[in-house]
Structure formats: structure tokens, C-alpha cells
Amino acid sequence: MSTGESPFEWTETGLRVRYAETDQMGIVYYANFLVWFEIGRTDFCRQHGFAYREMEQQDGLYIIVAEARCRYKAPARYDDEILVRTCLRGARKRVLVFGYEVYRQTDGQMLAEGETVHVITDRDGRPRALPDKYREMFLAGVKARSGLGG
Amino acid sequence: MSTGESPFEWTETGLRVRYAETDQMGIVYYANFLVWFEIGRTDFCRQHGFAYREMEQQDGLYIIVAEARCRYKAPARYDDEILVRTCLRGARKRVLVFGYEVYRQTDGQMLAEGETVHVITDRDGRPRALPDKYREMFLAGVKARSGLGG
Amino acid sequence: MSTGESPFEWTETGLRVRYAETDQMGIVYYANFLVWFEIGRTDFCRQHGFAYREMEQQDGLYIIVAEARCRYKAPARYDDEILVRTCLRGARKRVLVFGYEVYRQTDGQMLAEGETVHVITDRDGRPRALPDKYREMFLAGVKARSGLGG
Amino acid sequence: MSTGESPFEWTETGLRVRYAETDQMGIVYYANFLVWFEIGRTDFCRQHGFAYREMEQQDGLYIIVAEARCRYKAPARYDDEILVRTCLRGARKRVLVFGYEVYRQTDGQMLAEGETVHVITDRDGRPRALPDKYREMFLAGVKARSGLGG
Numbered sequence: 117m118s119t120g121e122s123p124f125e126w127t128e129t130g131l132r133v134r135y136a137e138t139d140q141m142g143i144v145y146y147a148n149f150l151v152w153f154e155i156g157r158t159d160f161c162r163q164h165g166f167a168y169r170e171m172e173q174q175d176g177l178y179i180i181v182a183e184a185r186c187r188y189k190a191p192a193r194y195d196d197e198i199l200v201r202t203c204l205r206g207a208r209k210r211v212l213v214f215g216y217e218v219y220r221q222t223d224g225q226m227l228a229e230g231e232t233v234h235v236i237t238d239r240d241g242r243p244r245a246l247p248d249k250y251r252e253m254f255l256a257g258v259k260a261r262s263g264l265g266g
Numbered sequence: 267m268s269t270g271e272s273p274f275e276w277t278e279t280g281l282r283v284r285y286a287e288t289d290q291m292g293i294v295y296y297a298n299f300l301v302w303f304e305i306g307r308t309d310f311c312r313q314h315g316f317a318y319r320e321m322e323q324q325d326g327l328y329i330i331v332a333e334a335r336c337r338y339k340a341p342a343r344y345d346d347e348i349l350v351r352t353c354l355r356g357a358r359k360r361v362l363v364f365g366y367e368v369y370r371q372t373d374g375q376m377l378a379e380g381e382t383v384h385v386i387t388d389r390d391g392r393p394r395a396l397p398d399k400y401r402e403m404f405l406a407g408v409k410a411r412s413g414l415g416g
Numbered sequence: 417m418s419t420g421e422s423p424f425e426w427t428e429t430g431l432r433v434r435y436a437e438t439d440q441m442g443i444v445y446y447a448n449f450l451v452w453f454e455i456g457r458t459d460f461c462r463q464h465g466f467a468y469r470e471m472e473q474q475d476g477l478y479i480i481v482a483e484a485r486c487r488y489k490a491p492a493r494y495d496d497e498i499l500v501r502t503c504l505r506g507a508r509k510r511v512l513v514f515g516y517e518v519y520r521q522t523d524g525q526m527l528a529e530g531e532t533v534h535v536i537t538d539r540d541g542r543p544r545a546l547p548d549k550y551r552e553m554f555l556a557g558v559k560a561r562s563g564l565g566g
Numbered sequence: 567m568s569t570g571e572s573p574f575e576w577t578e579t580g581l582r583v584r585y586a587e588t589d590q591m592g593i594v595y596y597a598n599f600l601v602w603f604e605i606g607r608t609d610f611c612r613q614h615g616f617a618y619r620e621m622e623q624q625d626g627l628y629i630i631v632a633e634a635r636c637r638y639k640a641p642a643r644y645d646d647e648i649l650v651r652t653c654l655r656g657a658r659k660r661v662l663v664f665g666y667e668v669y670r671q672t673d674g675q676m677l678a679e680g681e682t683v684h685v686i687t688d689r690d691g692r693p694r695a696l697p698d699k700y701r702e703m704f705l706a707g708v709k710a711r712s713g714l715g716g
Contacts, residue, residue: 131397135603135608136297140344140472145286146481147450151586154447158585158645169645172440181446185485191541194290195608195619240489285458286451290622296631297600301436302595308435308495320493324588331596335635341691345458345469391641436595440588440644447586494590 122190129159129200130221133192137256143191150184156202157232160214166253177244179212179234186230190220197221197252207254209245267338276322278310279350280371283342293341299378303366306352307382310364316403327394329362329384336380340370357404359395360385420550429500430521431461433492443491449528450484453516456502457532460514464555473517477544479534486530490520497521509545510535579609579650580671583642589643593641599678603666606652607682610664616703627694629662629684636680640670647671657704659695660685 126245131152139145161168171177174214193200211233218228236246246254286371289295311318321327321344342348349369356363361383368378386396431452439445448503461468471477492498506513511533520526536546545555581602589595611618621627642648649669656663661683668678686696696704 134601135289135604136295139285140288140290140292140481142290144430146484147286147447147454150450151584154585167645178441180441180491181486181488183485184446185483187483188481191480195617205508284451285454291628291630295596296634297604300597300600301434304435317495328591330591330641331638333635333637334596335633338631345467413595416628435589436597438590439585440590440592442590445586 119257126201126203126217127156127160127163129156129202131155131200132199133194133198135194137192138194141191141240142194146186146188149186149188149218149230152198152200152218153184153214153230153232154202156216157214159200160202160204161254164253164256166210166250171250175247176239177247178237178239180237180241181232182211182235183233184230185232186228188228190225190227192218192220192227198227199250204254206226207246207251210243212236212246212254268345276351276353276367277306277310277313279306279352281348281350283344283346283348285344288344293343296336296338297311299336299338299368299380300382302350303334303336303364303380303382303388304347304370306366307364309350310352310354311404314403314406316400321400325397326389327397328387328389330387330391331382332361332385334380335382336378338378340375340377340397342368342370342377344394348377354380354404357396357401360393362386362396362404426501426503426517427460427463429456429502431455431498431500433494433496433498435494438494441491443493446486446488449486449488449518449530452498452500453484453486453514453530453532456500456504456516457514459500460502460504461504461554464553464556466550471550476539477547478537478539480537480541481532482511482535483533484530485532486528488528490525490527492518492520492527498527504554505531507546507551510543512536512546512554516525541562569668576651576653576667577606577610577613579606579652581605581648581650583646583648585646587642588644591641593643596638599636599638599668599680600682602648602650602668603634603636603652603664603680603682606650606666607664608655609650610652610703614703614706616700619633621700625687625697627697628687628689630687630691631682632661632685633683635682636678638678640675640677640679642668642670642677648677655681657696657701660687660693662696662704672685 133144137148158168168179175251199221201217201219203215204212205215214232216230217226219226236244238244283294287294287298308318318329349371351367351369353365354362355365364382366380367376369376386394388394431530433444437444437448458468468479499521501517504512504540505515514532516530517526519526536544575595583594587594587598608618618629649671651667651669653665654662655665664682666680667676669676688694
């Protein structure tokens with residue numbers, strides 16, 4: 117799953133499909149892929165030294181979702197080991213764009229790919245600029261961490 | 267579904283099973299009954315003139331769940347019309363106990379029954395007494411509302 | 417919320433925001449809008465005399481989600497009364513496209529709009545054509561039903 | 567977190583709180599603890615060499631939840647690292663009882679403890695006895711696995 121030609125670094129997050137995430141079709145319910153995107157996003161931030169929890173608590177800033185899109189390629193099933201790959205596709209003053217790819221670990225089958233667009237707001241929902249310290253963290257290379265990579 | 271002998275008034279709430287609530291067994295995932303209990307609880311409060319949202323916003327008080335219990339009698343399926351019946355089993359100074367019964371509307375089959383125990387806290391999680399105005403609302407009879415009752 | 421100029425009929429579905437659907441930002445978690453889309457879709461089918469549950473059981477056919485997209489305009493909050501409007505934007509041999517609009521009932525504020533693309537498959541995930549009987553139901557006008565409309 | 571005096575082996579499962587699991591109180595929504603119990607249960611089975619997925623597929627048997635109970639001690643928050651400990655409290659012919667403890671990893675604080683009671687059924691919901699091969703797996707000691715234990 118190399119992305120040698122991509123200008124963007126990807127972070128990788130593993131998870132295992134929960135029984136609660138399946139529906140009566142026997143596959144993962146489609147909305148749960150957006151939950152997985154968010155897990156990938158959280159992990160992307162953490163691997164860049166960016167604690168989203170602290171940005172909420174210390175700076176009173178929130179990363180609001182403005183748009184989400186997912187293309188479903190193949191179903192995910194209970195107990196499947198899943199790999200979520202996340203990258204930052206763009207980081208302008210007030211807008212962040214994340215890209216995602218979801219794979220089944222056992223055979224490398226791509227299950228879905230998607231994108232989310234975000235804006236920064238304060239506690240009252242007013243648009244704000246992303247503080248420089250966070251912006252730099254985002255754009256910096258992923259910190260070395262054993263077992264993870266891009 | 268009469269409860270003639272009960273000293274407690276029940277409120278009733280209808281809902282329809284969502285596809286998202288099913289699992290690969292083809293039935294509603296067990297944790298979702300606790301979501302339905304919460305919907306019954308919210309409706310119980312509303313029918314007693316008690317806006318839980320306002321208690322959170324105006325008084326900074328929260329009703330924390332201390333215990334939950336559910337006995338599952340029969341499965342619920344996608345698109346089933348469900349009736350959640352809710353009553354207040356006890357309201358002491360700091361503790362509220364709600365009881366629930368869940369039925370399938372079409373044939374009156376009981377699907378589950380359960381109980382939740384709650385304590386009142388402030389924003390920081392410290393136990394607080396339920397203000398008298400709310401306590402009185404809870405213990406007062408259900409306000410007349412068309413199509414609802416016990 | 418008239419859509420007089422649209423060639424498509426919309427069906428309308430009401431729901432109320434559940435506590436379980438909120439997140440720590442105090443608003444509805446973004447993936448739940450896809451759950452609401454599915455509720456609108458189910459209701460669209462029901463109002464066209466199309467019981468999705470029967471298609472699964474009797475014909476062994478499934479409507480798989482191939483793509484989902486949502487644009488978020490304003491946040492939804494606990495206990496808000498929500499209106500989901502659903503229309504069929506396209507119905508080719510193997511592909512269905514649904515459109516959605518989500519409004520807050522109290523002030524008519526649009527909260528989100530989106531689209532889902534679906535393909536018909538059999539139990540084993542192989543693409544199949546939508547049987548004519550269902551296709552006709554979809555394309556027929558909404559059956560008269562008290563309290564509902566487009 | 568030693569349980570030296572317990573006659574039961576515990577298995578341990580780590581997870582991290584998802585944003586989707588929080589509610590507007592800023593803590594994990596109470597029904598999600600039942601989802602975590604199920605993750606612990608799945609892992610308990612896996613660590614005993616018991617693939618629940620195979621039992622469903624090969625033997626057409628299901629482990630139905632008959633009762634669930636949870637006592638909440640302290641709230642879980644976004645991004646917390648959680649430890650779910652699971653044990654089998656009883657395994658009679660048709661009934662299984664699992665026990666759970668949920669801890670915050672950073673400080674060892676117990677967040678919740680609970681229990682679920684299960685019955686074995688076939689695809690049509692009729693009670694069945696747990697096949698001996700599975701029963702033996704359950705009652706056997708946990709297979710050695712690096713990084714896990716009881």
C-alpha cells in the first residue's frame with residue numbers, strides 16, 4: 117500500500133469491526149465508515165503531536181465538519197481487521213481537507229475511500245482561523261512512531 | 267397493556283426500528299434498547315412539563331445514569347413499530363429510578379423490560395439534590411396530551 | 417419549503433434528536449445524518465408502497481450504498497424536531513440516486529443536504545437489475561397518505 | 567488490577583474512546599458500555615480459540631442476550647484509553663453468564679462493572695444446547711498470548 121508518488125503523508129490506524137457496527141445485511145452499516153474516518157483523523161492529529169482534546173479545552177476551538185463524502189467499494193464484515201489511512205489534502209487559513217482510504221488487512225482489499233472538509237470555529241460556531249501552532253503541527257512531517265508510518 | 271394495579275403512571279412513546287439499529291443477526295442490537303429507554307425517559311419528562319434541556323442549560327444540573335438493567339424477552343426487527351412505556355419508580359432526594367417496558371405495536375408482544383437508576387450532579391460531577399420545582403413536576407400527574415397516556 | 421419547480425416528488429419524515437445522537441461538541445455527530453438519510457429513504461419507499469423489508473425477504477435483493485455525500489449547513493441539537501425530505505433523483509436499470517434535505521422544524525433552517533447512490537445486488541453481492549414492479553413503484557407518484565406529502 | 571482470589575480467568579481488551587461515543591454531557595453515552603462489553607466478550611471468545619463468527623456460519627448457532635446490567639462508577643471521556651476485563655461467570659447447558667469490569671488505563675480508575683446473561687439459539691430463535699466443542703473451549707484456560715492475560 118505504498119503511495120510513493122503522493123505528495124501527502126498518510127497515517128495508518130488499525131481497528132477491528134464490532135458486532136454493533138453490522139446491520140441485518142451482515143455487513144458494516146454505511147454511516148460507520150464516517151466514524152472510522154473520524155478515528156483516522158484523531159490518530160492523524162495525535163501522530164502529528166496535535167491533541168484535539170487540548171485544542172477544544174485550552175483554545176475553545178472546534179473543528180466542525182462542513183462536508184463528508186464516502187465511496188463504498190466492498191463490504192466490511194464482523195471481526196474484520198481494518199486499516200484506515202488518513203492524509204491532509206489541504207490546510208488553508210480556515211479550511212482543512214482530509215482524505216481517507218479504508219482497507220481490509222487480511223487481503224489488502226480497498227473497502228472505501230472518502231474525504232471530509234472542515235472549518236474551524238469557536239464555541240459559538242463562529243468561523244475562526246486555525247492558530248499557527250496547530251497549522252505547523254499539521255503540515256510538519258509525521259513524528260516517528262514505532263509500528264506506524266506513511 | 268393495562269397496568270391497572272400499578273400506583274405509577276406510565277407515559278408512552280412510539281418509534282420505528284431503524285436499519286442502523288439492526289445487527290447481522292437480523293435483530294436490533296442489544297445496546298439500542300438503552301437508547302430507547304432514554305427516548306422514553308426524555309418523553310416522560312416532556313409530558314410532565316419538564317424540559318431536560320433547560321435543566322442542563324439553566325440550572326447546570328445533569329441526570330447521570332448510575333445503573334441500567336434490561337431483560338430481553340423477544341427480538342425487535344427492522345421497521346417494527348415499537349412502544350416504549352416509561353414510569354418513575356422512585357424519586358428520593360438525590361436518586362431517580364425509572365422503569366421501562368418495550369412492546370411491539372402490531373401484536374402487543376413484550377420485547378424487553380428494564381430499569382435505570384440516576385443521580386443528580388452539577389457540571390463537575392458532584393452529587394446534588396434535585397430542585398423542588400423539578401421534583402414536583404416529576405411527581406405530578408401527567409399533563410393531558412392527546413393520544414398519550416398511561 | 418415548497419419545491420414547486422422541481423420535477424421530483426419529495427417525501428417528508430419527522431424525527432426528534434436523541435441524546436445518543438449528540439457528541440461532546442453539544443451537537444449531533446456528523447455520521448448520524450447518514451442514519452437520518454436512511455430513515456428518509458425507508459419512508460420514501462414506504463410511501464411509494466414499496467416495502468424494502470419484503471424485497472430483501474421475498475426477492476433476495478438488496479439495495480447497497482455505493483456512495484454517500486453530505487454537506488453540513490448548521491448544527492442539530494438534542495430534542496430538536498427535524499424534518500428529512502427525500503426524493504429519487506434517478507432510477508436507471510441498476511442504479512438509484514436519492515437526494516435529501518434536512519431542516520429544523522421550528523424555524524425552517526436547513527441543516528444539511530446530501531445524496532446517496534445505490535446499486536441493486538443479490539445476497540452474494542452480485543449486481544442485479546431492479547425488478548420492474550419495484551421500479552414502477554419508485555417512479556409512480558407518492559400514494560395519498562394523510563399528513564404526508566411533497 | 568490483580569484478581570488473585572477469583573476462580574475465574576479474565577481476559578483483557580484495550581480500546582480508545584471515540585468521539586462518536588461521547589454525548590453532549592462530554593462523557594461516553596451510557597449505552598456504549600454495552601458495546602464495550604460485547605467487544606470484551608468477542609475477545610474473550612477469540613482468546614479461548616472460539617471464533618464466534620464461525621459458530622454463526624458453520625453451526626447456525628447464535629448467542630442471544632437475555633439480560634444485561636451495568637453499574638456506572640465514573641465517566642469515560644473522549645480519547646481515554648480503556649481496559650475491558652471479561653470473564654465467564656457460568657456456563658450451563660443453555661446459559662452463559664459473562665462478567666465485565668471497565669477501567670481507565672491511565673490511573674486504573676474503575677469506570678463500570680456489569681454482567682450479561684446469554685442463551686444459545688438456532689437461526690429461528692429456538693433454544694439450543696451449546697455444542698460440547700465450544701463448551702470445552704470456553705471452560706479451558708486462556709491460550710497463551712503475548713501482552714494479554716488474566
